[in-house]
Amino acid sequence: MLATLIISLTGTVFIYQGQELGMPNFKNRKIEQIKCVEGTGTYGAIKRDYGEDSEKMKKFYEALALISRDHGRTPFPWSGEKPYAGFSKNAKPWIDINESFVEGINAEAELNDENSVFFFWKRALQVRKEHKNMLVYGDNFQFYDLDNEKLFMFTKDSGDKKMFAVFNFCSDSTEFSVPDNKASYDMFSVTMQTLMASHIL
Structure with missing residues (x-):
């Protein structure tokens, strides 16, 4: 869903390594595995002031799982080959591999699976290219019904045409x-199922 939202926004799309595979953040890393200086420094300060088993430390690890800079530094998972996901034999x-490579989130597995996140991105970007006047260059972006807690909606224009986008999260x-x-x-439905076959106009 986030990929679909990204391809609908005006401007240049940047896809960071691993994003095209749907690679998640790492899970349950010990502080010894963390390379982020900000993370290790914060850990040291909390341990000193509140202790290893404190509520503050628990919240630190929860935050680390969400925003650690190490998430974007883990080596690219080329295959499901252990121990280093084809990155090296x-x-x-220098930093531990994201464990998700053994679950099929690696380049080799996804390039051989037309239902993978990789192929979703590929087809989504093709849709963006086919409708670039609106999706890439559209202007007059306006949010719609921001109070809706389930849907993210907006409109934007291209010449005399207007797009109304609805994202159900x-x-x-x-x-x-x-x-x-x-x-x-005109109905234009871009869903995972749609893009696996063909898009609907």
């Missing part, structure tokens, strides 16, 4: 109203 990388079907009920709308 014998030389241990919950698992339930959700009703919504359109900005202009007198306008005529």
